[in-house]
Amino acid sequence: MITPFAVATLTRRGLLTPGSPVRIAAQLNALRRWGFSLSGELRQAAARDPERVAIIDERRGEVTYGQLLGNAERLARALRGTTGVRAGDRIGLLCRNHAGMVEAMVAGTLLGADPVLINTGLSPAQLATVAEEQRLRILVHDTEFAEKALALPPGVERITEERAAELVATAPPGELRPPEQDGRTIVLTSGTTGTPKGARRRTPSGFGPLVSIIHRIPLHARDRIMISAPLFHTWGYAALQVSFALRATVVLQRRFEPAGCVALAAQHRVRGLFAVPVMVQRLLEVPPPRPNPLRIVAVSGSALPGGLATRFMDVYGDVLYNLYGSTEVSWASIATPRDLRAAPHTAGRPPHGTRLAILGPAGERMPPGHVGRIFVGNDMLFEGYTSGAGKESHDGLFATGDLGQVDHDGLVFVVGREDDMIISGGENVFPSEVENLLADLPQVREVAVIGVPDREYGQRLAAYLALHQGEALDADAVREYVRRYRARYCIPRDVYFVPYLPRNATGKVVVRELPRFR
Template sequence: MITPFVVATLTRRGLLTPGSPVRVASQLKQLWRWGFSLAGELRQAAARDPNRVAVIDDRRGPVTYAELLHRSEQLARSLRSAAGIGSGDRIGLLCRNHAGMVEAMVAGTLLGADTVLINTGLSSAQLSVVAVEQRLRLLIHDAEFADRVVEVPAQVERIEESRAEELTAGAPPGELRPPERDGRTIVLTSGTTGTPKGARRRTPGGFGPLVSIIHRIPLHARDRIMIAAPLFHTWGYAALQVSFALRATVVLERRFEPNSLLGAVTRHNCRALFAVPVMLQRLLEVPPPAKNPLRIVAVSGSALPGGLSTRFMDAYGEVLYNLYGSTEASWVSIATPANLRIAPQTAGKPPHGTKVSILDEKGEPVPRGQVGRIFAGNEMIFEGYTSGASRETLDGLISTGDLGFVNGDGLLFVAGRDDDMIVSGGENVFPSEVENLLADLPQVREVAVVGVPDPEFGQRLAAYVALHQGEALDADAVREYVKRYRARFCVPRDVYFVPFLPRNATGKVVTRDLPRPR
């Protein structure tokens, strides 16, 4: 339903400006026929702004909305003709951020196929398991992953990016109609503790999800947006959906490198950047551009460590927006620059249309300031895992798997994963609390704190610390620092100095790859 709030937000963000009656009519027709899927959003953008640049990638250059739609339709017709792909089939995409990946995503949607977005950090063995568990008919992959797909079962057809280009160029004629069944985008969970699970994402049913985001994060129609977050990640995919809805120009680079990204941001005059938190840390290691066009830096995917938000805004201005959510719950809350200045660790407040409750083990609300389990609900809660499993729900709200609390000002704070909390000598300890404390040390580049077994106390903390180049710190200094600001049971007995933390392609620390105490 289009409410006054929706109309006001769309107007404020420049989406209801006057235009050619013919193009506006065509735009609305495309949304009516194709809905708010990725294909529908691309079609409405191409109908309204066909000559506007849709995507600029670091190899192909600029592609207009009309060209992007044409190429996506060409690829869809070829996949239907050459591989028999149709409604209900599953296509895997193992690609970095580039226009070809976007075309493949749209092509799958045009055919009603489910598109499985595959983490580029998966090993050959993990990729093989994913191909079987997700019942892939087809796998489209970048050339650099040719050696990684060799273990994929033979019944899964593999198409390298050069072959995808040939299929796009040589597509047979034919009409594409809205599929009988809307294809689903399947996002894989992070897989930091094992084989990732496939989560089925809903197709938006209207303007509500878009308005929830752009009301809190002030993106505008026809902005230029750098998407550095991987497109296979929930946040990168959401950024692409929002960008198409806004008829924005998306800038993509295959790999994240701070200087290259800042150069592209400046060269293309990008107003907004979508990233994951670890990218902010890397950006702070190089000088910011002399003339910074960024007015919005929107991050999601993991917690902002220590005082990262404050340090980043000191360097780039009041531009940082932090979205807390999950693959299963979509967005839960959004922190604005004003929120982060007041409380750098906050996850912000729920946006329009989202409800958040902090519940105890019995499912009852806890008082403000008390830690409990975070449950959230909105119209974009996932449809379940492809295995048939789901997440715990209570009164229409889904568990995020995190613990947190809401303070007196209504700001949400995430204490950590409910399965990360440890009990040491009878005391509840949140590793993230110690992690954030150590991250504020000037010598520390990055840090991870985890619980490990202890024969006397049940569990204890272990800290893994990577230092900035040329800095020095010893284990006793780390323990003394924690002892000064936290309780005795928060002091990590084990302190390891490592050159870097093992991370997956979305920047999350892969705890299973950390060295374990003897």
């Protein structure tokens, strides 16, 4: 049953506009038969707007919704006929952002198989471990990863993007029916500290999850949306789901490059951009598009450092939306431009249908302004790790692994990961607090602050700073700046100047690699 709130939101975003009765009936029938999975959303979009451009791919050009669905169906039939893929099998996807990856994702769900979205930054050894732990039957991969794919254990069939195109072209005829068992998309955790874990994504049961997002982030039906966040990442995958539900035109770029992103946004009159924070930071290093078509820049995946939100909106206008969440809880809160103008470090407020609580050590609710563990509940909590493990929960809410607080106005603030907090000389110290402070220095391009062992105090802070080209700064000036604004125990004793910070493919700093940059 659709609630009045959902009806109002869907109407306001242009999803309940009149149209051909035949096509609307086909659209609703597609959702009834195939549900709200990625394949179901693609089917409903193709039923309503088959001639509309679904994807603009830098190599293929324009692909309509009808063509995209047709290609995915042919690939599914070919995988079923030539490789014997069945419901419950797992298909690994090691691809960058392009139409072929989307077709492979959809093909798997059409068969009831589980697509496993693999981080393109994994090493060969990590890829081999993931393939074994996730029991991959097939790996579909881009040509550039052919050498990496050689590390796969025996029994995992490799299908290059060229081979996938051949399968589409030579697919046998046949009919595809909704599988008896729905496939579950498996997203890997970021893996900055080791081999990533597989998290099973829940399939939406209705319009609720879509409504929660587009009520706070004002995307509209048939918008033009660029997805720069990797599609293998929770945020990129969610952007694709939302885009299909909106029957939007999706612009994809295999590799994010700021000048190229700006050029594509201008060329295709992109209204919405999905990115990770480091991409927004890079966009400030190139001239913005003129005129600027962007009305929504939605980011997620890691915290917004320092005053990045304000600096970006000063250039692009008040268009920035920041979603705080995780692979396991999907979303927890969304900050609007108004929220970010008022408090640039805020994670915003929980959207409609989401519960968020700050809990103390004994599970008690913490009052406003007090730091505790963040727990979240919504319709899209993950279904557990593929290993069989779950996530700590309390009263139906899942732990995010972060510490935070809610102020008296209801704004959420994340102060850091639970396992990032250090105790220095008996004082609790949050590295992110110092990180945000240093990020505001005009000379600093990017910064990471971590805890390291200390014989006298137990732990201390170490700061790694990459400066803008032509800028200069010394360690004493950094320490003096922190001393001016923070307590003595927040001052980083170790200050290293590095050319850049090591990041994974989703833009997160890989902490274990920082020491080699000294």
